[in-house]
Each structure stands twice: as C-alpha cells, then as structure tokens.
Amino acid sequence: MRVVALEEHFVVPPIVARIGPEAALRRGFPPPDARWGQGRRAAELADLGPSRLLDLDRAGITVQVLSVSGPGADLVAGSDGVAIARDYNDALARAVATHPDRYRGFAHLPMREPQAAADELERAVSTLGFHGALINGATEDRFLDDPRFEPIIARAEALDVPLYLHPGIPSASVRAAYYEGLPEPLGYVLSTAAWGWHIETALQVLRLVLSGTLERHKRLRLIVGHMGEALPFMLARADQTLSQETERLGMRPVGQTILDQVWITTSGFFTVPPLLAALSTFGADRILFSVDYPYAANAPARAFLDTLPVSPADREKIAHANADRLLKLEA
Numbered sequence: 001m002r003v004v005a006l007e008e009h010f011v012v013p014p015i016v017a018r019i020g021p022e023a024a025l026r027r028g029f030p031p032p033d034a035r036w037g038q039g040r041r042a043a044e045l046a047d048l049g050p051s052r053l054l055d056l057d058r059a060g061i062t063v064q065v066l067s068v069s070g071p072g073a074d075l076v077a078g079s080d081g082v083a084i085a086r087d088y089n090d091a092l093a094r095a096v097a098t099h100p101d102r103y104r105g106f107a108h109l110p111m112r113e114p115q116a117a118a119d120e121l122e123r124a125v126s127t128l129g130f131h132g133a134l135i136n137g138a139t140e141d142r143f144l145d146d147p148r149f150e151p152i153i154a155r156a157e158a159l160d161v162p163l164y165l166h167p168g169i170p171s172a173s174v175r176a177a178y179y180e181g182l183p184e185p186l187g188y189v190l191s192t193a194a195w196g197w198h199i200e201t202a203l204q205v206l207r208l209v210l211s212g213t214l215e216r217h218k219r220l221r222l223i224v225g226h227m228g229e230a231l232p233f234m235l236a237r238a239d240q241t242l243s244q245e246t247e248r249l250g251m252r253p254v255g256q257t258i259l260d261q262v263w264i265t266t267s268g269f270f271t272v273p274p275l276l277a278a279l280s281t282f283g284a285d286r287i288l289f290s291v292d293y294p295y296a297a298n299a300p301a302r303a304f305l306d307t308l309p310v311s312p313a314d315r316e317k318i319a320h321a322n323a324d325r326l327l328k329l330e331a
Contacts, residue, residue: 003061004323007225007267007290009069011045012091024071028169044294048095059298067106067134074111074139081110093128107133118155125159131327132161137168143204145211162221167197201229215251225267232277265290270304284314288323
C-alpha cells in the first residue's frame, strides 16, 4: 500500500546557525543540549540521505512531505530572514530532486516579511514544485488572521495550495501566565507537546473562522496535525456557542467552515480514542496519515495505520489518497 506522510521534519545545521542562539532562546526554544531540546534529534533531523530512507523502507512509508523544523526564518526580520527561507527551500528542492519518488516539500516562509513570504511561496510552488507551506505557530505573537498576513493567505488561495498550520512555542507572556512555576522540564513540555501548542493551533484555526478570514477566502485549504489539535473533540461545542453570532455576521457556522476548509493528520497520535473522535467529526475523507518524524517514530505510526478500525477503502484514503488529491501528488 502506498503511504504518504506529510508532517515530517528536517533541518540544515549551517542554516540554523545563521539564526543565532539568542533569537531562538528569546522565542522559547530550549538550549540544544537540553533534554527536551532539538539536540536529541539532531542527527535524524539533519539526515536526508540513506539513514532516513532506510527507516522509511523498514516502516513501509513511500513518501515524506518534508518541512523545516524550528527555529526558522520566522525568527529573523528583513532580508536576512528572506535569505534563510530561500536557502532552506533551495536545499529542500535539491533533496527532492535527488529522491523524487521519496520526498516532496512544503515551503518555508519568512513570516516577518509577509509580502516577501507570499512571493517565496509562489517561487516554491511554481518553480521548485512544492505542494504548499508549513507555518510554525504565531509570528511575533500574531496569528494568521492578523491583516499583515493577508498577502500570504491570498497567495496560497490563488496558487491553490494548502497551508499546514503547525504548532509553535507559545509566547513568553502565555508561558509565564500558564506554565511557569512547575518543575522543569515539565512546564516547558506542558506548554508545548503535552498540551499548550496543540490548543494554540486550534485557537488559530478558530480565529481564522471568527475573524472572517476563511469567509473571505473560501478556497483556502488548511491542514492541522496531531489528530486535529483537539478540534474534533471541541467542534460541536464551538459550533453550539458561536454559530448564532457568526450567522448574524453573515458567516457560515463555525463547524461548517472548518469542515469545508480544514484537513487533519494523524501526526504523533497513534491510539484509537482520538481517531474515533476525528472520524466522527471530520470523516475519513479529511484525515491524512502523518508521523511527525523524527519527534515520533515511523514504525509505530505505520503499525497504527495498519490496524485502524476502518474499511480497506478508508484505510487507502488515509494512507495516501486524501494526500494525493489535496497536495496534487503524482503516485
């Protein structure tokens, strides 16, 4: 069975070095040698060659759609940030060209320069052959519904490619209010992979609905990972409490808007209960397989795919058909 995974990460260490440790620490990234830092996955993140491919082969994963793991160009303003994003995309394009049957790409964008980010998205899609962009959390404490990001949203819609809304580390003020005062690294992990950044990603989706952004851009398609970032569980409640007001404002109901324009992936979630919530809300046509490599392992993710409590036809949809259609992948 063809298997496409689309929340799969990499870094190029010389490019990361151009960002500077001070900027990364200010944004909340732990030091590289921290137990929960990127350093523990450094070798896997940097490898786009034989070791990564062997791991894919052992797990039976056909294609990885690759994206940059932070810290990235969104931490750097001006021409330096634009250059970092461009160099990252060129490096990814070379990797895809070397292994075109195994790798595809999501663009990395210089989010602090929205017009330049829109232009880089177009270059990445039209020239490099990428299939959308992945955006890591908020930029300078602003979500995508902020008017400054309109050029990026409009360009993605015009290019007919999705934006993958990936979690990012919550802002310093949020971390201070909600997550400080706990033994470390528990506070950091709670603010990120255990809870906080998942909820913040769902909040970003809801803000895109409630701000009218998705109403203005009805052809824009979004992807979120981690079995929907709690949206499957909360969607009915959000619909119940918000949709009367959105209707008054001439907008679609919250649930309808999300189900019209949002797809979800399985990244990092390999148990049945959240899958059942995802299936009952989004349905098999809106769920896409992902691993979250190297932060999650390929083998257990593939084993979970093979045992999903779904029909063979729905397993094929989740494994590859939905991604092939959404990203316009060629088998």
